[in-house]
Amino acid sequence: MQRSTGLLLATVLTTGLGLSATACGASEPATPAPGGAAPVTITVACRPARSAPKERRAWDDDVAAFMRAHPGVTVKSTDQQPCFDPKTFGPKLAGGQMETAFVVPVTTYDDVIGKGQALDITQHVGLIKNWNDLRPDVRELVTKDGRVYGVPNVHYGVGLVYNRKLFTQAGLNPDTPPTTWAEIREAAKRIAALGPGHVGYGEYSGGNTGGWHFTQALYGRGGSVVTDDGKKAAFNSPEGRAVLQTLHDMRWTDDSMGSRLLVGWESLMMAMGGGKVGMMLGAPDVVTDVVNKFKGNVADYGITGFPEARASLSGGEAFMINPKATPEQAKAALQWLDFRYNTVGKGRFDFARGKTLGNPVGVPDNDVYGDSPTGKAIQAGREENATLPVQNYAPYVRAAAAVPPKAEPPHAQELYAILDVVMSGVLSRRDADPGKLLADAEAKADALLAAKG
């Protein structure tokens, strides 16, 4: 017998239990505080996991230091890893379990803000001392109708992650990585020719990551997923066909993409960590993940600019404040965010401590402060304490600044699911017709957009 999906059903259904729960926020019963100020307790997301004891201790040190500097404020950390989990986000909010300060990825900003699930913090942004140094376009993403709902925490654009060791083995110069799709195709062929198991260029094909990366490539070529008014699909375009034709040619004519479909995030990351994938589209955090989670050798990886890019799908995250927080809690939470996430040389920007802990320091995986004085100071600290070869990432840093960010399409996940089919089509069938795949997907996307209004 087939095991049933009773567990799945129960999960889906019991999430409804949260509806009846009374949301209780994150506050604790007040007790008198030194100096007469009302004591306040906040909960904050993202405490490092037990499996990273040094980072966890550093976090706990930061919490202790913050509480010493802010008498009357008690900080309680939650351990959920990753900090943002789309599967539990809704139920946590519904059940009153969401932290006072919680993480939201850029893909979900509009959704969370639109539903009133984040506190309006416009009057408190002054508590983030470097607020005005945050990139204006990044701040704009957490602003709606002139009101601010979040503190941007991470921001990055797409680049080309590549394996320098494989480049060398294939007779390519890792210091002059490809700058055009034609060069990528040639490099991929050379790397695949190294022998069985070598993949010149890796790409996703499922779990919505296929559609997500199709969108990245499409934006890079100047295309769009939907029309400007968001009512019709726009990916059945010369740019869309070029994306698919290139992939189809690399997969079936050049045989440079391997024979295994790399379905989702983890499968491609594992393959990258295994050291036999030459290139992939990705942000600098790919390098961090490949090294930290998939045992990749840090010296092997580099990242360069998004080839021929006219726009880049933006990625990142922000901290938002629980709308049920009291004004005192909101203030304390923003002070915490300022201390831990936005102070040069402190908290997450304490690169000297990161170096002592043996963390990979040096990947330019955050451009939230851009070229501002704060951004420059952070970059200087990162380079000064780098434990990684920062020169491997210099081409990306230079190139990324010139590529304008572009937001995700509306109903992104549903559209990505439709576009997964297109990606898996060209990567799994030699006789796939990119034009036909795009036309079919367009009809489905138009129906979806019409139904969503």
Add this chain to the structure above:
Amino acid sequence: MGVLKRNLTAYGFLCAALACFAVFAWYPMVREFVLSFQHTNLIDPPTWAGLDNFTAVVRDPAFGTAWLNTVQFTVLALICGYAVPFVTALVLNELRHARGYLRFVVYLPVMLPPIVAVLLFRWFYDPGPGLFNQILDFFHLPALAWLDSSSTALVSLVIVSTWMNMGSATLIYLAALQNIPPELYEAAELDGAGILARIRHVTIPQTRLILLLMLMLQIVATMQVFIEPYMLTGGGPENSTVTVAYLMYQFAFTYGDGYGQAGALGLMLMLALLLFAAFQLRLTREDKA
């Protein structure tokens, strides 16, 4: 009253079991029913949606494909999952030696956590160094794309599913076979019946009820297939392995705020399965009559 008193302890145990059922089985089912008629993001108060969720689900581009795949999976899983365990049980029943050991071997996959079994098959199916392609290569046969082609992916999932679950079915069939009075076989042999005739005229009629029950249980279970497409293919390639349960997951956790739609799709699946259950009950009654 005396009867009630005598059975008080039993009723106590029964109440505990019923309470567990009520909280963990019936209440979620009722909630699902309500949820399927509501718009909800689990934060704001839910609003009544009428049939909106059902309409949205039916209009989803993958809806028809998911049902077609699920029916195909169920039929294929029945062909494999129904016949293979029955034949295995017949063989085990005839064995004189090593019966206990072979029963253990057959049942072993059931003891593996499903996730482990699925990951094991991911390696077996790998188009490069995977076990299955190595075997094909040994016999000078061309390699297959297994999970990476829309023409073979669903069948590959059926193979995993059959392997994972045949142990339980085999043991149930074996228990039924061992309950057949040996005199019937002796009489059949005296009448000159060969092995096929004995199976046709003794074994199948004597195990008819258990065969019908297993048929119904397998249809109900296989139509809810989720772990295999979730873990192995992500519904691809080209939606060839998207099943109804996988689509439910997508509505609930991948698409934004699709809890109500997931509930609606779950209700549709439940109604379809109730039809099978009713059909099976009818068959069983006719059989008893």
